[in-house]
Each structure stands twice: as structure tokens, then as C-alpha cells.
Amino acid sequence: MAVAPTPPGRRERNKQAKLDRITAAASELFAEHGVDDVTTQQIADAADIGTGTLFLYARTKGELLLLVQNAHYASALERGRTAAAGTTGALDGLLALLSPVVECNRVQVDNGRTYLREMVFGDPTEPHHAEALSIVAQTERAIADLLSERTRLGGEEAAAMAGVVSAVMFLNLAPSATADASVPEILATMRAQLAAILPG
Structure with a gap:
């Protein structure tokens, strides 16, 4: 019983x-x-x-932001997984997977950029920071799984490329130069960049 x-x-x-x-x-x-x-x-x-x-x-304001944003990012990733399942091809799948994450980041641009900064430079022993890094790892696993299914990349190569794809997204979201860029503009830039590096 x-x-x-x-x-x-x-x-x-x-x-x-x-x-x-x-x-x-x-x-x-x-x-x-x-x-x-x-x-x-x-x-x-x-x-x-x-x-x-x-x-x-939460010991700092940055940790408070991580606390708030982590739930939004986890939800965005789940929406992206669902959207990617309805696509064919690696590039369309990646854009469908990552679009909700990009949209989540741009709801409040300064908050989104600060969130990314806290993930990179925050204290990894803090629980909210660790959770943010876990969401990044989950995102990269989802990217790697998609690449393994839809390209000729093997497991290790797909995992390495997933890190590159993740970096492409973060480098389009974090800089001051892209602070005024719209979601469609960021996604269009990402599409061009990913098309240039994806195999086949």
C-alpha cells in the first residue's frame, strides 16, 4: 500500500x-x-x-532578478520545444526552439540583459544562479537533441554545436548595440548566422 x-x-x-x-x-x-x-x-x-x-x-538584487526570470525562461523553453516539434529541418527547428527564449528576454530589455549578465558573472553557489545555469544546460541539450535528429552531427559534435548556437543567441541579446533591436530583427540575424554554420 x-x-x-x-x-x-x-x-x-x-x-x-x-x-x-x-x-x-x-x-x-x-x-x-x-x-x-x-x-x-x-x-x-x-x-x-x-x-x-x-x-x-536572495542576497542581492541580481539574485532576485534570477528568481523572477528563471520561471519565465523555463516556460519559454517548454514553449520552444513544442514549437520545434512542429517543424522540419534543423534551421527552422532551432529558430522555433529559441524564439520564445528571445521573446522572453526582450519583454523588458534591461532586465533581460541584466539576467544574462548575472548568469555569466553571478555567484554559482547561489541557488537561483544555479537554477539559471541549469536552464541554459537544458536549452543546450534541447538544441543538441534537435541537431542529432536533423543533421549528420553525432552526439559529441551536436553537443559542441549546441554551445555555439547558444552563444550566438546570447551574443545577439546581451550587447548594448542590440538593445533597440526588435525580436524579429534579432531572429533574422540569428537565422543568417546559424545558416552559415549549420552543416549541410
Whole structure:
């Protein structure tokens, strides 16, 4: 007979409720004002907690942004996987897979660029940073799987090319020079760049 899982205790429920309030407050404030123009005090006030409590969940504003954005990026990746399944050919599949990620990054351009910067330069021991890196790894696995299925690349070659494809995307999203570029412009540039490097 299966044993029913133990429901979370009051302490765990309170911690989750605070985390949910922090995430909602940070998400709303970052979306409205941009990460650079929001203070941790404003987030704590909006979440109805003290700043000391806030720092138990995320030590820096960058970590708060990772907390907020990770869920959006994970959802974007799932949408991309679904879209890619409805395509044929490697190039169309890659663009379908990555388009939702690009769109997610451009909802608030400064936040998107800061998110990428935090992923690259943030503290890898922080849990939200580790989760962001996990999403990158999942994205690269999805790219490698698609390349293995639709090109002549073997497993190791597909994995190496997935890193290159991921770098192409990040290099089109992160620089100041592309801050004003629209999603269709970024995707068109990526299409041209990926077409030049994909085998066959």
C-alpha cells in the first residue's frame, strides 16, 4: 500500500508564502521600473516583509532578478520545444526552439540583459544562479537533441554545436548595440548566422 506524502508543515508553508510574495513583488516592480531602478527596500515593502527576511531568500538584487526570470525562461523553453516539434529541418527547428527564449528576454530589455549578465558573472553557489545555469544546460541539450535528429552531427559534435548556437543567441541579446533591436530583427540575424554554420 502506497504511503501518502506528508503535507508540508506550517513553517514550510510560511516560507513558501513569503517566497511567493517576494517573487510577485519583485516581478511586478522589475517589469514596471526595470531592475536598475528598483531597490531591495521597495521589494521588501511590497512583499510586506523586512529587508533582513528578503536577504534570506536572495542576497542581492541580481539574485532576485534570477528568481523572477528563471520561471519565465523555463516556460519559454517548454514553449520552444513544442514549437520545434512542429517543424522540419534543423534551421527552422532551432529558430522555433529559441524564439520564445528571445521573446522572453526582450519583454523588458534591461532586465533581460541584466539576467544574462548575472548568469555569466553571478555567484554559482547561489541557488537561483544555479537554477539559471541549469536552464541554459537544458536549452543546450534541447538544441543538441534537435541537431542529432536533423543533421549528420553525432552526439559529441551536436553537443559542441549546441554551445555555439547558444552563444550566438546570447551574443545577439546581451550587447548594448542590440538593445533597440526588435525580436524579429534579432531572429533574422540569428537565422543568417546559424545558416552559415549549420552543416549541410
